[in-house]
Amino acid sequence: MSSLGILISGRGSNMEAILGAVRDGRIGAGAAVVISSRPDAAGLGIAKRMGVRTSVIEPAGEERPEYDERIAGELADAGVTPEGGLVCLAGFMRILGPGIISRYKDRILNVHPSLLPSFPGLSAQRQAIEAGVRVSGCTVHIVDAGTDTGPIIEQAAVPVLPGDTEESLAARILAEEHRIYPEAVAMMAGGRISVRDGRVIRQKSTPP
Numbered sequence: 001m002s003s004l005g006i007l008i009s010g011r012g013s014n015m016e017a018i019l020g021a022v023r024d025g026r027i028g029a030g031a032a033v034v035i036s037s038r039p040d041a042a043g044l045g046i047a048k049r050m051g052v053r054t055s056v057i058e059p060a061g062e063e064r065p066e067y068d069e070r071i072a073g074e075l076a077d078a079g080v081t082p083e084g085g086l087v088c089l090a091g092f093m094r095i096l097g098p099g100i101i102s103r104y105k106d107r108i109l110n111v112h113p114s115l116l117p118s119f120p121g122l123s124a125q126r127q128a129i130e131a132g133v134r135v136s137g138c139t140v141h142i143v144d145a146g147t148d149t150g151p152i153i154e155q156a157a158v159p160v161l162p163g164d165t166e167e168s169l170a171a172r173i174l175a176e177e178h179r180i181y182p183e184a185v186a187m188m189a190g191g192r193i194s195v196r197d198g199r200v201i202r203q204k205s206t207p208p
């Protein structure tokens with residue numbers, strides 16, 4: 001069974017959705033560790049209440065490879081290996097470097113609050129409102145060396161309504177994140193996803 005490591009920096013609502021799906025048996029994996037880049041992340045308390053090991057790994061002014069090594073060390077210590085483990089970025093506000101990404105090749109997932117490849121990077125909801133799009137949404141993808149560029153596993157669209165603020169649009173998108181992120185993790189944990197030529201291939205489920 002896969003072991004999950006979840007990386008957060010704040011509220012942790014996607015983390016909670018994933019942990020809830022693990023608890024309810026909708027994801028065939030064990031929750032091994034939640035790592036936060038910030039000691040005051042609200043998600044840490046939620047993870048503790050759900051009985052999951054937590055760890056705070058704050059950037060200490062070191063270069064990115066050294067920081068990533070500390071993350072990789074904690075993942076390995078918790079049993080989240082590149083072979084059987086999965087790493088879920090859930091509002092983790094740090095960019096992982098090429099070292100850890102290649103070590104955990106195709107095993108790191110991210111959720112982003114736009115329909116990628118539109119609006120990568122920060123403030124995706126604000127970017128959508130400023131661009132005047134009528135539809136936005138969220139994307140779960142495999143992390144590669146680029147920023148919000150990896151193979152797409154799942155997307156959900158929501159309308160952008162007249163009068164929407166960044167906050168109102170973010171809330172509408174977040175509800176969809178909570179639905180599709182656990183689904184994507186379940187597909188990965190169940191071995192139903194492979195990557196070919198930079199694109200995700202879904203295996204058809206075989207009848208019993």
Ligand code: GAR
Binds near residue numbers: 011013111174
């Ligand atoms: C989510 O909306 C997630 O898509 C976004 O941060 C929020 C975290 O909320 N991530 C990014 O913008 C990454 N580029 P959460 O802590 O409640 O899951």
